Amino acid sequence: MVTHKIGVIMNGVTGRMGTNQHLIRSIVAIREQGGVELANGNTVIPDPILVGRREARLEELAASHGITRWTTNLEEALADDYNQIYFDSQTTVRRAEGIRKAVAAGKHIYCEKPTATNLEEAIKLSELATEAGLKNGVVQDKLYLPGLMKLKRLIDSGFFGEILSVRMEFGYWVFEGDWQEGQRPSWNYRKEDGGGIIVDMFPHWSYVIQHLFGTIRSVSCIGATHIPKRLDEKGETYKATADDAAYGTFELENGIIVQANSSWAVRVNRDDLLTVQVDGTEGSAVAGLRDCKVQHRVNTPKAVWNPDIPNPFKFQDDWLDVPENQVFDNAFKVQWEMFLKHVVADEPYDLDLMEGAKGIQLAEIALQSWEERRWVDVPKVKNKVNA
The missing domain is CATH 3.40.50.720 (NAD(P)-binding Rossmann-like Domain)
Known part of the structure; x- marks a missing residue:
C-alpha cells in the first residue's frame, strides 16, 4: 500500500x-x-x-x-x-x-x-x-450535517409521500458589542466589505433546497437591517450597512413551497439554530443540525382550537426521533x-465552482426581489466551457 x-x-x-x-x-x-x-x-x-x-x-x-x-x-x-x-x-x-x-x-x-x-x-x-x-x-x-442526512434518508425512502412545503428557520442573536462582545466579525454587517445575511446564507439555502427538495423556479424575498449600529472589534461604533435578516419564499419546479427565515437578530426558541420542517401527505419531519424527528400520518393527533381553556396538548410529545444508524463525522x-x-x-x-455560482445567483436574485419588491424567476446558470 x-x-x-x-x-x-x-x-x-x-x-x-x-x-x-x-x-x-x-x-x-x-x-x-x-x-x-x-x-x-x-x-x-x-x-x-x-x-x-x-x-x-x-x-x-x-x-x-x-x-x-x-x-x-x-x-x-x-x-x-x-x-x-x-x-x-x-x-x-x-x-x-x-x-x-x-x-x-x-x-x-x-x-x-x-x-x-x-x-x-x-x-x-x-x-x-x-x-x-x-x-x-x-x-x-450543510449537506453532511447529521440532521439533514437523516432528512435525506426519509426523502429517499418515500416517507413523506408527496412533499407539500418546507419551512426553514435559521439564526440567533448576535450581540451588538456594547455591553457584550459580538460573536461575529464586524465586516459581516458592512455591505461594502461583502457582508450581509443574504449573501452569507442564501448560497447555503441554494444547495440545500436543490439537493433535498428540487430546483428553484422563483424567489420572493425581503431583507432588513434590524440593528442599525454595532460596535466593532476595537469597541468603536459603526453603521450597519448590510442586512442582518432575510425572509424568503421559494417556489420549486415540482410545486413544493419553501419558506426560509434567516436572522442574526432573533432569540432562539426552537430545538436548534437551524430547523427544517418538511410536511407531506404521508408524514412530516423536523430536522436540526444533528437530530431529526418525525410524525407519520397514522400518528398525527387531532388538534382542536379552543383559546378559552389552557392548552391540553403537549405537541412535542407526538413526534418520534429518527435513529442514528451510523456514525456521523x-x-x-x-x-x-x-x-x-x-x-x-x-x-x-x-x-464544483459552478455549483457555487448557483448560490451566488440565488443571493443576487433575492437582493433583486427585495429591491424591486416582487417575485423574480431563476434562470439556468451555464459555464460556457461545458455548455
Whole structure:
C-alpha cells in the first residue's frame, strides 16, 4: 500500500471558520487519523501550508497543531510544485483574486462560499478552472450535517409521500458589542466589505433546497437591517450597512413551497439554530443540525382550537426521533475527504465552482426581489466551457 502526501495551500485560515472547521476539525483531524483511505487501499495525507497576512498568528497557529509550513507570501506557496491544492477561506472580497492566481499556477481549487462577490465573476472562475483542466470544489457543508442526512434518508425512502412545503428557520442573536462582545466579525454587517445575511446564507439555502427538495423556479424575498449600529472589534461604533435578516419564499419546479427565515437578530426558541420542517401527505419531519424527528400520518393527533381553556396538548410529545444508524463525522471534514479522493484518485465529485455560482445567483436574485419588491424567476446558470 502507498501513502500519498499532498501539499495543500490554506489561505485565510486564521479566521474563525478557517481555523475551527477547516484546519482543526478537518485537515488536522484527517492527519491525526492517519489520512484518507482510497478505494485501492492507498492513503492520502494532506500536508498544509498556512497562508495569511499576520505572521505571528500564522506561526502560533502552526505550532499549536504540529504544522511546520506557513508563509505570508502566497506567490511563494503557489510556485512550489509540491502544493497541488489551493484552499481559500478569506473574506469574500479577496477570494476571486486568490483563486485566479491559483488557477494560473495550475493548482486544484477548493474554497469557501460565496466563491466571488457577483455571479459574473463566479462563472468566470468556474470557466477558468475548467479550461485549465483543474479539479475544483466549493464548500457545501450543510449537506453532511447529521440532521439533514437523516432528512435525506426519509426523502429517499418515500416517507413523506408527496412533499407539500418546507419551512426553514435559521439564526440567533448576535450581540451588538456594547455591553457584550459580538460573536461575529464586524465586516459581516458592512455591505461594502461583502457582508450581509443574504449573501452569507442564501448560497447555503441554494444547495440545500436543490439537493433535498428540487430546483428553484422563483424567489420572493425581503431583507432588513434590524440593528442599525454595532460596535466593532476595537469597541468603536459603526453603521450597519448590510442586512442582518432575510425572509424568503421559494417556489420549486415540482410545486413544493419553501419558506426560509434567516436572522442574526432573533432569540432562539426552537430545538436548534437551524430547523427544517418538511410536511407531506404521508408524514412530516423536523430536522436540526444533528437530530431529526418525525410524525407519520397514522400518528398525527387531532388538534382542536379552543383559546378559552389552557392548552391540553403537549405537541412535542407526538413526534418520534429518527435513529442514528451510523456514525456521523464533522460535515466539513467529510467534504474535505471527498475532495482529496477526487484530486488523488479521481473519485466522482460534483460540488464544483459552478455549483457555487448557483448560490451566488440565488443571493443576487433575492437582493433583486427585495429591491424591486416582487417575485423574480431563476434562470439556468451555464459555464460556457461545458455548455
